[in-house]
Amino acid sequence: MKYSKYLLIFFTASSFLVACGNDSTKAKSGPLPAGDDPRLVLPDGFSALRIIKDLGRARHIAVSANGDVFVKLDKLYNGKGIYRLHDSDGDGIADDITGFGDYKGTGIAIKNGYLYASSNSEVFRYTIDESSGRVDEGSKKRIITGLVDQGQHNSKSIALDNSGNIYVNVGAPSNMCQEQDRVKGSPGKDPCPLLETAGGIWQFRADGQDQSYKESVHYATGLRNVVGLDWNTSSNDLYVMQHGRDMLFQFYPELFDQQSGANNPAEEMFRIKKGDDCGWPYCYFDNEKKQKLLNPEYGGDRNKVGRCEDKNHSILQFPGHLAPNALLFYTGNQFPEKYQNGAFIAFHGSWNRSPEPQAGYFVVFVPFKDGMPSGDWEVFADGFAGPNINKAEYRPCGLAQGPDGSLYVSDDRNGSVWKITYKK
Amino acid sequence: MRILSVSAVLFLMILLSSFHFMRQGGLKETLERGQKVYAATCIACHQADGNGSPPMNPPLVKTQWVLGDKKALIKIVLKGLKGGEIEIDGDSFYNPMPPLESILNDQQIADALTYVRKSFGNNASIVSPAEVKAVRATIK
Numbered sequence: 001m002k003y004s005k006y007l008l009i010f011f012t013a014s015s016f017l018v019a020c021g022n023d024s025t026k027a028k029s030g031p032l033p034a035g036d037d038p039r040l041v042l043p044d045g046f047s048a049l050r051i052i053k054d055l056g057r058a059r060h061i062a063v064s065a066n067g068d069v070f071v072k073l074d075k076l077y078n079g080k081g082i083y084r085l086h087d088s089d090g091d092g093i094a095d096d097i098t099g100f101g102d103y104k105g106t107g108i109a110i111k112n113g114y115l116y117a118s119s120n121s122e123v124f125r126y127t128i129d130e131s132s133g134r135v136d137e138g139s140k141k142r143i144i145t146g147l148v149d150q151g152q153h154n155s156k157s158i159a160l161d162n163s164g165n166i167y168v169n170v171g172a173p174s175n176m177c178q179e180q181d182r183v184k185g186s187p188g189k190d191p192c193p194l195l196e197t198a199g200g201i202w203q204f205r206a207d208g209q210d211q212s213y214k215e216s217v218h219y220a221t222g223l224r225n226v227v228g229l230d231w232n233t234s235s236n237d238l239y240v241m242q243h244g245r246d247m248l249f250q251f252y253p254e255l256f257d258q259q260s261g262a263n264n265p266a267e268e269m270f271r272i273k274k275g276d277d278c279g280w281p282y283c284y285f286d287n288e289k290k291q292k293l294l295n296p297e298y299g300g301d302r303n304k305v306g307r308c309e310d311k312n313h314s315i316l317q318f319p320g321h322l323a324p325n326a327l328l329f330y331t332g333n334q335f336p337e338k339y340q341n342g343a344f345i346a347f348h349g350s351w352n353r354s355p356e357p358q359a360g361y362f363v364v365f366v367p368f369k370d371g372m373p374s375g376d377w378e379v380f381a382d383g384f385a386g387p388n389i390n391k392a393e394y395r396p397c398g399l400a401q402g403p404d405g406s407l408y409v410s411d412d413r414n415g416s417v418w419k420i421t422y423k424k
Numbered sequence: 425m426r427i428l429s430v431s432a433v434l435f436l437m438i439l440l441s442s443f444h445f446m447r448q449g450g451l452k453e454t455l456e457r458g459q460k461v462y463a464a465t466c467i468a469c470h471q472a473d474g475n476g477s478p479p480m481n482p483p484l485v486k487t488q489w490v491l492g493d494k495k496a497l498i499k500i501v502l503k504g505l506k507g508g509e510i511e512i513d514g515d516s517f518y519n520p521m522p523p524l525e526s527i528l529n530d531q532q533i534a535d536a537l538t539y540v541r542k543s544f545g546n547n548a549s550i551v552s553p554a555e556v557k558a559v560r561a562t563i564k
Contacts, residue, residue, distance in 0.1 A: 057479075074479075075515070151508040151518035152480075175519075183504075183522040250468050351477030355467055391475065 037418060039394075041383040045336075048381070048418045051408075052085050052094045055415030059106035060157065060326065060398040061408055062115070068133030069094065069400070069408060069417060072108035072117055074155070077415070081105060082117055085417065086133060092419065100137050106155035106227065107168070108398075111206070116166065118156040121149040123168060125206070143205075144168060146212035148198045152181075153225040159238065161231045166206040167238055171225035172199035175246050176297050177281040184251045188297030192281050195221050199280055201229070201240065201272065222278040222311060223270070227348075228327035228399075234341055235371025238272040241324035241345060242314075245284060245295070246352040252296045262353035263287050267322050268314035269343075271371065276312040283308035285317050316373050321350035322360035325397045329368070332405025335422050342367045344380060346396035346409060354390075361385040361392045363399070363409055381409060381420065451538075454550065458539025461532045466540075469519065474544030482510045482517040485544045494537075494551055498559040501533050530556040 040048040057075040064070065069085040077083065080099025088096045107118035115128040115135055123144035127136045143166070147156060153171030160166050175182050177192035177199075192199070197213060200221040204211045219238070228241040249261020256264060265284035270276070282298045285291070292308045294300030318324070326346035330339050342365055349360035363381035367374045386393035398410035407420040462470075469481035476483035484490050489510060490497060504523035508516055524533070530553040537556075541548040 151516065152520070154518070180522070181507075181520050184527075247468065351471070351481065352468060354471050355463065390471070390473065 039383050039386075040381050040418060040420075042381055042420065045424065046420055046422050048420045049092050050416055050418050051087070051092060052097070053414055053416040055083060055417075057104075057412045058397065058410040058415040058417060059155070059412055060108045061400040061410045061417060062108045062110045063400045063402045063408060064110050064115075064128060064133045065130035065403050066133045067402060067404070069402075070108055070110070070115060070117075070135075071398075071410060071415075071417065072105055073415075074104045074106055074412065076102070076104055081119075082108070084133060084135065094417075100135065101140075107158035109158050109160055111160045114206070116143075116158055116160070116206070118144075118158055118168070120154040120156060121145070121147045123156065123158060123166065123204075142210055143208050144211050147202075148173065153198075153243075155225075155227050157227050157229055159229045159231045160206055161236075161238070162233060164206050166204050167219060167229065167231070168202050168204065169223070169226040169229060169240070170198045170200060170202060171227075171243075172280070174199075174224075174281075176295065178297060182247065184247075188281055188295065190282075190298060199223055199225075201226065201238065203274075217274070219274055220270075220272045220276045220278065220312075222276075222280045222282075224280040227323075227325040227397075228345060230327045230329050230343075232329045232368075232371060233331065234329075235271075237371060239327060239329070239343070240270050240272055241327050242268045242270065242278065242280070243323055244268065244320060245281070246321070248296075255296060255302050258356060260288060262320060262350075262356035262359075264320045266314070266317035266320065267324050267347075268318075269316040269324075269327075269345075269366075269373075270312060270314050272312070278314070279308055279311035282306075283311055285314060287317060287320065316366060316377070318345075318347075318364075318377070319359065321352045323348035323350060326399040328399040328401060328407075330401060330405075330407070332401055334405025335407070338367055339365065341369075343373075344399050344407060345377075346399050348395050348397055348412075349385065349392050358385075358390050358392070361389070361395060363396055381418075384411060451542075451550070454535050454538050455542060457532075458535035458537070459543075461528065461536040462539055465524065465528065466536065469521075474540065474546075476517070479515055479517060480519040482512060484540050484546070486546060487512050490540055491546060491548045494549075494555060495559050497537060498533065498551065498556050499563060501528070501537065502556075502560060502563060525560065530554075530560065 037048045037050045056077045058071045059074050062070045071083045081103045082101040083099045085094035086096040103119040105119040109116045115126045125141045127139040150173035152173045157169045172194045178186040180186040201219045203217040203219040225243040226240045244265040248256040266287045294304045294306045325348040328344045345364045347360035350358045361384045365380040366377045384394040394411040395413040397412040400408040409418045474484040502525040505521040507518045507520040510517045533556045534551045534553040537551040
């Protein structure tokens with residue numbers, strides 16, 4: 001009896017503390033200690049500062065010339081879907097936070113005085129004064145509309161080139177274009193009708209109005225779902241990271257044991273030329289055979305290549321299911337030379353490796369030369385998952401480069417953003 | 425004579441149901457069987473700890489979808505979902521769930537659902553094969 005009384009006091013006190021904790025997160029910035037964030041594991045000379053937390057589903061991010069960070073949310077926070085994070089006292093922590101835009105989504109980018117942001121079916125453009133970070137909300141213009149959104153794989157990620165074009169990913173609302181999605185034994189549709197309006201990249205004019213498929217260039221096809229993409233200004237090409245298919249072990253245990261199903265297919269990086277077909281749903285990259293092969297839904301047996309021979313081949317492969325959610329070519333000069341012009345990739349982390357342990361939840365670096373990978377990939381920033389890899393505390397989702405060459409990483413589990421800097 | 429036949433029928437029914445109960449075993453055995461079905465069929469999406477993989481595959485932990493109406497829950501397992509129907513705390517879950525009516529029998533579904541309703545911090549009543557059978561009959 002006495003015990004239960006103490007318990008009651010304990011629970012009341014702890015729920016009070018929890019309530020307080022929630023309240024403080026609604027303040028303009030969380031009670032964050034300025035300085036290094038010991039959570040993140042980084043190479044020597046790098047340090048991370050968490051500039052915001054608890055924003056919720058923080059997807060992609062962009063940084064304006066004055067250093068303000070813009071975060072696109074896939075779940076509204078206090079009714080807003082875009083947040084501007086400003087540091088007014090110079091300690092690095094965002095202390096002036098303002099929201100606008102009443103739509104959820106993933107994509108955000110800043111280019112030549114405009115801020116672009118996407119819902120799950122549209123893209124909007126605003127004018128931004130990059131020297132102050134001020135966005136003119138009244139200038140909001142819908143440049144793209146009517147893109148496929150059926151829930152599954154509905155993020156619309158965006159990238160801009162230097163010729164006035166914007167590239168938008170439309171993910172396929174499907175795992176494998178089967179007659180019955182995600183049902184074991186259901187055959188793959190051939191040809192896959194989803195590819196007409198999804199499973200690819202569409203190019204639009206960045207200054208257009210209400211453009212849809214009719215006004216677009218179907219830039220690339222055969223891409224199941226791309227969340228991370230970037231325009232490489234030195235090679236002048238679009239690069240994309242594809243999320244590979246799910247359920248190889250569950251659907252084809254005779255071809256893939258539990259471990260092979262966790263490691264396959266590869267998560268792939270493609271260098272895209274206009275008109276490319278990267279092969280989904282017919283093809284996948286087998287990490288053990290080191291080859292682009294026919295998918296079992298289309299007659300594949302882990303040996304047959306068939307029509308995959310003629311498809312665009314990826315330039316880099318990663319272990320299965322790591323979920324690459326952001327790609328950024330580093331053009332700054334704050335980081336050491338090896339990082340310059342190389343690629344950073346934020347991996348959101350897996351689910352379809354289960355019952356094998358999950359993996360990912362890190363930011364990877366890949367050195368580049370002449371538009372192609374010039375060395376092995378390596379983990380650049382780790383520690384997001386915390387002590388239990390099967391219950392990740394933070395999930396990397398967005399990347400952006402600051403005007404001083406710092407690298408920003410967003411997380412859509414908690415809604416944190418870190419600024420990573422280098423000092424000799 | 426009539427009383428005799430009624431009691432004979434009653435006796436037979438009791439005998440049959442206790443036999444049925446013996447075949448099913450106790451709760452411990454049900455949970456062990458349920459865990460096996462879960463590991464073979466459910467774990468890829470819903471994970472070993474039942475937490476799912478947000479925002480694609482919903483959690484099975486302390487949600488009304490699992491703890492509430494058993495008939496609705498059984499129907500989801502039998503018929504699957506298109507994706508997007510499940511909303512928990514304002515979050516939607518978009519991956520479709522495959523129909524399992526031709527993959528799992530009544531006993532397997534009952535075992536798996538009993539396991540789910542009594543694991544991951546859940547503690548709801550068991551699901552019997554008869555309940556699954558009844559729902560299956562209404563949706564055929």
